[in-house]
Amino acid sequence: MTPSLRRIWGLMYRHLALYRRSWPRLLELAYWPTLQMCIWGFTASFFSARLGAAGAGGLATTALATLLGGVLLWEIALRSQMGVAISFLEEIWSRNLGHVFVSPLRPWELVAALIAMSALRMAAGVLPAILLAWALYAFDLFAMGPVLILFALNLMAMGWWVSLGVVSLILRHGAGAEALAWSVLFGLTPLSAVFYPVSVLPAWLQPVSLALPSTHVFEGMRAVLNQGRIDWGHLAWATGLNLLWLLAASLLFARQFRVARTKGALLSIGE
């Protein structure tokens, strides 16, 4: 293992050891995705049954799939974003940042470790919800086929750059900015066209919505679920926008890390 990979693994080991010792933390990973799945799943089932009774069975099936697919895929973005931000906050809460930053760990290795932990946290949180959707509502997310991997990767990438922005704000403004770790991506839900097409939004808001990779993922998801086709245009937009946003967030992180080193925030950030 190269020294870089070993340092990345060292930080991952720190978080894995923490989860091994804390069942509430493990439970929390799956709690919200599962709860969301249940609430939206039963709501969708109710409306689906009513539509079916009114003779609109096809529409009912489509509505159920769109809603459940939206819930599950959006959880991928949410959990990925929280995975990075909360893993970083764990270092602040344990007042360990000083030790971490005087080790030879490079900032990009820190980010890589946070992203790797985020992927594991996301899998541990969302997979049970996917299984539950299959067991309770006979909704199989994997039926979308291999394109699901591309949707998931794009949503994970969006979670990462949003959380890099959050971590940058925490570096700049201290632990006072930590509430953003839970709330920031929820604020983007209405703009991401998770449960409805982007055309539903007011015309002036649509360009803002289309600047988000998630909007293109959900438009693409509806194309697969409703029309059985892969919209490569939306996938290309999602990927391109993610690359741009990741670059911008990385530059912001690098700048805020330097500002934190200039202001001495790395020692006092948790206070």
Added chain:
Amino acid sequence: MNAIEVAGLSKRYDATLAVDDIGFAVARGATVGLLGGNGAGKTTTIAMLLGLLIPTAGRIAVLGHDMARDRFAALARMNFSSPYIALPHRLSVAENLRIYGHLYNVRDTEGRIRELAAELDLGELLDRRAGDLSAGQKTRVALAKSLINRPEVLLLDEPTASLDPDTGDLVRTWLERYRAQSGCTILLASHNMAEVERLCGQVLMMKRGRIVDRGSPAELLTRYGRDDLEAVFLDIARDRRAA
């Protein structure tokens, strides 16, 4: 050859000049004390030596590496301990040491942990959570963390603060032995004058961000006509001149 070289080092926070144009060198294998009252600039100086803080002006070289351009090469060969920075308290002592073994790319981390456990009497603590330890035990664990990579330069910020005299003496004895065996360079910030007299060959006295005096403990005692460093410290703190 010097392990640490500092020239023209300053740190300004807005209107406050925390460190004001200081310069010093620490020879390889030496133990140097950084003394001064609260707000004298000791912690700021150590933070700059560790790369945690970017200086406003000046140059720092550790083990020949310029800390502004090549700090990671130096950080791999140095380490730091402070009672004011914690280790993750929900993890066991062994897990904590293992993490830093990985971060410092230590060969045979498990063997090194066993070695440190034997030397610092940590054997029975390895499986206990770091947060459940007493202050003395935490200090020994922090010291073990700071030695995990067999550092060539060790920076210690008040290593025996809040320890009872017995544990403090054990730590000081261990530091003396480690330096003698390894040839490690130690820079020690402390408020404990007896500790500095015992461990340090040279002392840098800081006040309001400047190094106001320096020399061996014996030289300082002679210069100020005092019997112990505490009296010298008070003379400097209260602007009483050297004899």
